[in-house]
Amino acid sequence: MVSSCLSSLEHGVTGMKHTYHCLSFPNRNLKDISILCNYGHLQKLEVPQNEIKDLSCVSHMPLLVILDASRNQISDFFGFQPPQNLKEVNLSHNQMKKMKDLSAFCCLRKLDLDNGFSEICGLKHCCMLTHLNLAHNKISRISGLDTLPLTHLFLSGNQLKAIEGLETLKSLQVLDLSSNRITSLSGLQTLRLLCRINLEENLISDVQECKHIRDHYLLRELKLRGNPVQVVQPDYRLEVVFLLQHLTLLDEDTVTVEEKVSSVNKYDPPMELAAARDHMTHLVYQMMQPQVLYDSTLICAASPYPMLVLTGPQGCGKRELTHRLCQDLGEYFAYGTCHTTRGPYYGEEEGVDYHFISEEEFQHMIHMGKFIQTIQYGGHMYGLSRDAIEDVAREGLACCVHMELEGVLSLKKSCFEPRYILLIPTQVESYISRLSSRGLYTPAQMKAAVSRIELYAATNRQHPGFFDCVIPTNDLEEAYQKLRRVMNEYLKIKQQEETEKNNSTSPNNTPSGAHLSTQLLTHVFFYSLNQGWASRAVSKQDFLSYR
Numbered sequence: 001m002v003s004s005c006l007s008s009l010e011h012g013v014t015g016m017k018h019t020y021h022c023l024s025f026p027n028r029n030l031k032d033i034s035i036l037c038n039y040g041h042l043q044k045l046e047v048p049q050n051e052i053k054d055l056s057c058v059s060h061m062p063l064l065v066i067l068d069a070s071r072n073q074i075s076d077f078f079g080f081q082p083p084q085n086l087k088e089v090n091l092s093h094n095q096m097k098k099m100k101d102l103s104a105f106c107c108l109r110k111l112d113l114d115n116g117f118s119e120i121c122g123l124k125h126c127c128m129l130t131h132l133n134l135a136h137n138k139i140s141r142i143s144g145l146d147t148l149p150l151t152h153l154f155l156s157g158n159q160l161k162a163i164e165g166l167e168t169l170k171s172l173q174v175l176d177l178s179s180n181r182i183t184s185l186s187g188l189q190t191l192r193l194l195c196r197i198n199l200e201e202n203l204i205s206d207v208q209e210c211k212h213i214r215d216h217y218l219l220r221e222l223k224l225r226g227n228p229v230q231v232v233q234p235d236y237r238l239e240v241v242f243l244l245q246h247l248t249l250l251d252e253d254t255v256t257v258e259e260k261v262s263s264v265n266k267y268d269p270p271m272e273l274a275a276a277r278d279h280m281t282h283l284v285y286q287m288m289q290p291q292v293l294y295d296s297t298l299i300c301a302a303s304p305y306p307m308l309v310l311t312g313p314q315g316c317g318k319r320e321l322t323h324r325l326c327q328d329l330g331e332y333f334a335y336g337t338c339h340t341t342r343g344p345y346y347g348e349e350e351g352v353d354y355h356f357i358s359e360e361e362f363q364h365m366i367h368m369g370k371f372i373q374t375i376q377y378g379g380h381m382y383g384l385s386r387d388a389i390e391d392v393a394r395e396g397l398a399c400c401v402h403m404e405l406e407g408v409l410s411l412k413k414s415c416f417e418p419r420y421i422l423l424i425p426t427q428v429e430s431y432i433s434r435l436s437s438r439g440l441y442t443p444a445q446m447k448a449a450v451s452r453i454e455l456y457a458a459t460n461r462q463h464p465g466f467f468d469c470v471i472p473t474n475d476l477e478e479a480y481q482k483l484r485r486v487m488n489e490y491l492k493i494k495q496q497e498e499t500e501k502n503n504s505t506s507p508n509n510t511p512s513g514a515h516l517s518t519q520l521l522t523h524v525f526f527y528s529l530n531q532g533w534a535s536r537a538v539s540k541q542d543f544l545s546y547r
């Protein structure tokens with residue numbers, strides 16, 4: 001058969017048989033190709049899809065570079081003398097059962113062995129092997145590949161349960177592990193050059209597994225179709241796109257710019273967007289409630305209700321300063337108690353530091369339209385309720401609260417127009433030692449808090465006027481004195497004290513009158529702030545109309 005093939009091939013070809021460099025006989029029912037022993041100059045031999053059992057003729061082809069004998073009946077693994085330059089061998093779909101030592105084939109670059117092996121071995125000295133196809137075998141553990149310079153590895157259709165033994169394959173670019181029983185992507189972390197991964201038809205059920213390949217900046221194509229994760233996680237695609245921002249193809253579908261934007265907006269929205277959403281949520285829930293007629297405490301067309309917000313990174317001292325200010329200037333300010341889902345720290349009191357409530361209660365309050373703003377911080381919810389402000393306002397006082405930047409952004413969207421004081425640590429070391437001396441935070445929490453200093457600083461730099469005043473908090477006592485000075489100045493406290501002293505002899509000076517005067521000055525303070533810090537007297541009628 002071969003000879004008839006060859007003679008038909010030779011027919012019309014000039015030159016001698018030894019001049020052939022390439023012979024190709026696919027699917028010709030060839031059984032015996034021993035005649036090819038005479039073709040010593042062959043560089044490429046392609047005899048796929050025949051019935052060949054013996055490849056010993058290859059021993060007579062010292063110049064052979066490419067051999068394709070796939071889909072035959074060969075059972076003898078590499079049963080020929082190694083041609084010195086043999087680079088590509090395809091012996092897939094034959095009847096070989098066991099791999100054997102290929103040290104003599106050290107020039108191999110590409111090897112296809114899609115057979116029935118249960119163990120990988122014998123490749124240790126193939127120090128040029130870059131492409132290896134071991135698909136459709138019975139391999140349950142990857143081993144013996146760690147010394148190879150592989151760039152392409154195909155192990156689909158095996159019995160792998162875990163990705164192990166690949167850690168050292170730092171040159172790997174394309175990896176096919178489809179149709180196995182893999183549950184985790186752990187083991188791929190070190191393979192930073194990967195640009196294509198096929199994990200179809202496995203047992204991956206958690207999208208967070210993608211975190212193992214999150215830093216693979218060259219990764220462009222990922223296939224995860226046929227894994228439980230697609231069923232279990234309804235937003236699977238968006239979540240994968242969020243975790244792997246560099247992907248261009250997911251499950252063979254192009255990852256669009258719109259998908260990338262939606263995924264970021266969903267899983268890590270920019271602060272402004274989160275604040276807008278927060279504001280919208282509370283507004284909508286509030287509007288969905290049966291109409292409540294709030295007393296006019298918080299509503300005044302002429303000027304907004306006075307509020308003071310101390311903001312800054314966690315543990316910078318803003319809470320202590322807020323409490324102290326409300327204590328010292330109790331005739332002007334009262335503490336607006338927020339709600340939180342975190343449990344009380346040692347020494348914290350219900351209603352004093354926070355209203356400590358459960359997650360369900362918090363959600364219920366959101367749905368009842370109770371909050372002005374909320375944030376999630378450190379895994380807990382925090383929120384400022386309208387009632388908390390109302391309680392203070394009813395006392396005729398200005399509400400003083402402390403909050404993180406996200407809360408400020410949300411509050412700025414509301415009808416309230418507080419004054420914002422930024423308290424910022426400028427000496428990181430002393431900030432860290434203050435945080436650790438509280439004994440409340442894990443190193444990760446402290447790291448997160450420290451990283452937010454720059455967030456505040458950048459906001460202050462990039463948005464002049466965003467904060468009304470900035471006070472460094474390296475030394476809390478100094479910070480408080482500065483805060484008091486600012487407040488005294490705003491409130492014209494000296495001037496008021498003198499006025500009160502002068503009036504103390506006046507028969508008309510009733511206690512309620514004094515209280516009113518305090519309220520009036522509070523109002524003056526905020527009114528003047530609204531007018532660009534210009535001091536201005538406000539008439540009693542003005543004040544009463546505000547009340």
Ligand SMILES: Nc1ncnc2c1ncn2[C@@H]1O[C@H](COP(=O)(O)OP(=O)(O)OP(=O)(O)O)[C@@H](O)[C@H]1O
Pocket residue numbers: 312313314315316317318319320338339342373374375377382383384402403404405406407408440
């Ligand atoms: N309603 C709110 N909106 C936004 N941020 C808030 C709100 N209530 C509290 N926060 C802030 O959430 C952060 C965490 O509060 P928490 O009381 O758990 O922290 P802390 O460790 O005691 O730190 P701090 O001393 O700064 O309050 C703090 O920065 C706090 O100011």
